Amino acid sequence: MKSSVCVASGLSSSYRQQLAVKVISKNESVSHIARNEKVSRKFVYQQKNIAQNALNQAFKKKEKEEEVLYNLPVTKTWIFQLILGLIFICRSSYRAVAELLRDLFDYSISIGTIHNRVLEVVPVAKKISKSVDLSSIKVASLDEIFHSNRPILTGVDNNSSYCFLLEEAQHRDEDTWGWHLLEATEQGFDPNYTIADAGKGIRAAHKAIWSDKVCQGDVWHILDQATTLCRSLAKKAQGSTTEREKLEAKIEKTNLGIISGSLSNKLTKAHENEHKLLNLANDIKILVYWLRMDILCLAGASWSERMELMNFVIDELKIRETKSHKGIKALRVALSNQKDDLLAFANAIDEKLAALAPFKTSFILSITSSGNVDKFAKVLFLT
Structure with a gap:
């Protein structure tokens, strides 16, 4: 009679699978299966464990986060490409790049090295920029940004947000702007119109190069100036209310509520000042709201109606000009000088x-x- 070991060793893989299925189904006991198949119970349990592990592996749901998508050979060249991508695509700062490499890659790099790597690609980037055809730009925004108090002349395609001009310059006058805009025209830059703030250099250069094209006014800067004025007046009004409340608290602390002549006069003036500043802040807030929502809003009335409203706002600002707050006059003068350019879009x-x-x-x-x-x-x- 053959031993159970000999019988087990002679079973085929398919028969072992059938044996494992019998055990897992639990229709028969392990002892009964081992006795019928003339194998040991240990062998039966081994087949059961193999089948159970296979089933567990087949039905195990792997989290997508744990799946390896691909492996990257991280070399120094790849690190430098990542640095450029983080700076130019993600607009990260030098310090943020250094932190990311330190925390995620356990790679130490200095700020100076990052800076040098960026400088190395500047000539290549300039060469690529000079080869780009700019004839597709129909509307361009021109502005000046500053780095370490030095102007950087900037030009952006409104449709694609492509930055076709980004040049650090010593000055921002007509000649400097004219030089860089003429360079852009050599690449096919010929917009239908441009958008710029009230910068004299930008507008003078635009007029010299394209006397027949419109340079619309940038409404953001004037609205930012108006919003800043509203905040300033609101703070002054709040300060006058605080001053009046302090005087009233001081009077309440006096014996029997007796008010001296000086305190009474101060309180009266505080009430008058508070009332004046609250009304002024509220009036300017309403005028700025009209300016934003009715005059400079894209969807609105015709150009003639907008201009009429603009002149009305300018007149109302002039009535409310005060020596104590020069911001109202500054806004009024800016609107008077820029109203034609600001409303060019409406025309x-x-x-x-x-x-x-x-x-x-x-x-x-x-x-x-x-x-x-x-x-x-x-x-x-x-x-």
Whole structure:
């Protein structure tokens, strides 16, 4: 009679699988299966464990985060590419790049090395920039940013946000701006119009190069100036309220509430000053709200109506000018000098709407002639 060891060693893999399935199904006891198959119970348990592990592995849900997507050979060249990507794509600072390499890659690098790596690619980047065709830029924004109190002349394509001009310069006058804009024209730069703030150098250079093109006013800067003025006046008004409350608290502490003549006069003046500043802050806030929502908002009235409202705001600001707060006069002067440029966009919108008017009229006539009153009503509602 063969031993159980000999019988077990002679079983095929398929038969072992069937044996394991019998054990896992639990229809028969392990002892009964071992006796029928003439193998040891230890062998039966071994087949069960093999099958159970295989099942566990097959049905185990691996977390996607634990799956290895790909392996990267991290070399110094790859590290330097990552540095450039973090700075130019992610706009990271030098210190942020150094921290990331230290914390995620356990790689130590100095700020100076990062700076040198960036400088190394500047000539290559300039060469690539000079080869780009700029003829597709139809609307460009021009501005000046500053680094260490030195101007950096900047030009951006409004449609794609591509920065076609980024030059550090000694000055920001007409000649400097004109030189760099002429260089851009050699690459095909010929926009329909540009957008800029009230910088004299930008506007003088634009006029010298493109006398027939419009340089629309940048509404952000004037609205930022107006918002800053509102905050300043609100703080002054709050300060006057605090001063009045302090005087009232001081009077309450006096014996029997007796008020001296000096304190009474101070309290009266405090009330008058508070009332004056609160009204002034509220008036300027309303004027700035009109400026933002009714005059300089993209969707709004015609150019003539906007200009009428602009002149009204300017007149109201002039009435409220005070020697104690020169910000109101500064805003009024800025609006007076820039109103034509700031509202140039509204004039362009009017021209486009006027060009569309014949098509709109013909469309309405075609609907009314067909007798479809419902569609005509919808058109009137939408317009």
